[in-house]
Amino acid sequence: DGGITQSPKYLFRKEGQNVTLSCEQNLNHDAMYWYRQDPGQGLRLIYYSQIVNDFQKGDIAEGYSVSREKKESFPLTVTSAQKNPTAFYLCATHREGTEAFFGQGTRLTVV
Amino acid sequence: AQSVAQPEDQVNVAEGNPLTVKCTYSVSGNPYLFWYVQYPNRGLQFLLKYITGDNLVKGSYGFEAEFNKSQTSFHLKKPSALVSDSALYFCAVSLPWGGANNLFFGTGTRLTVIP
Numbered sequence: 001d002g003g004i005t006q007s008p009k010y011l012f013r014k015e016g017q018n019v020t021l022s023c024e025q026n027l028n029h030d031a032m033y034w035y036r037q038d039p040g041q042g043l044r045l046i047y048y049s050q051i052v053n054d055f056q057k058g059d060i061a062e063g064y065s066v067s068r069e070k071k072e073s074f075p076l077t078v079t080s081a082q083k084n085p086t087a088f089y090l091c092a093t094h095r096e097g098t099e100a101f102f103g104q105g106t107r108l109t110v111v
Numbered sequence: 112a113q114s115v116a117q118p119e120d121q122v123n124v125a126e127g128n129p130l131t132v133k134c135t136y137s138v139s140g141n142p143y144l145f146w147y148v149q150y151p152n153r154g155l156q157f158l159l160k161y162i163t164g165d166n167l168v169k170g171s172y173g174f175e176a177e178f179n180k181s182q183t184s185f186h187l188k189k190p191s192a193l194v195s196d197s198a199l200y201f202c203a204v205s206l207p208w209g210g211a212n213n214l215f216f217g218t219g220t221r222l223t224v225i226p
Contacts, residue, residue: 042218102154
């Protein structure tokens with residue numbers, strides 16, 4: 001059953017702590033994306049990757065880091081440098097000429 | 112610069128009435144066009160797409176969209192709105208070239224269908 005899986009669904013972070021959000025896909029898509037969504041707002045691009053071992057900053061990369069060691073996986077780390085991390089995070093995959101596929105999202109809350 | 116515009120943050124429509132959610136784009140070349148829907152605390156779900164061919168495309172849940180090249184628009188429509196259509200709708204374009212980010216989203220339009 002092809003798709004994209006994000007985990008966990010809910011995540012709580014303490015001040016000064018790094019946390020990692022998982023994104024796994026079995027669609028064999030080259031491109032993967034991370035977006036941040038604040039309440040009632042649109043999507044803001046954090047990072048994207050077109051191929052393994054290569055990724056590019058999006059519009060709001062500060063305080064975030066990613067890796068792309070495998071085609072299937074594109075984890076996002078929210079570092080302590082991100083001062084306002086509470087948001088809904090969405091991972092997506094895309095192949096040219098087709099629609100993008102989204103995970104179900106991770107809601108991150110600072111406690 | 113590539114951009115997608117959804118000029119209305121909010122659209123309200125009475126149940127049973129036709130609905131339109133607007134989208135215009137400014138990109139180079141011939142883009143692929145998409146509509147997505149998002150329900151609370153969920154990821155975006157694909158509704159429909161235009162790649163080539165007939166300017167009127169039909170998608171999921173009775174939605175359709177009309178591609179207008181001269182106006183660079185791709186408005187989402189439905190003949191008769193349901194309360195369950197209330198959600199956040201996103202227009203998107205992708206460009207047929209790789210090597211860099213080629214996927215762009217509008218800012219979203221919140222549709223409220225009033226019973």
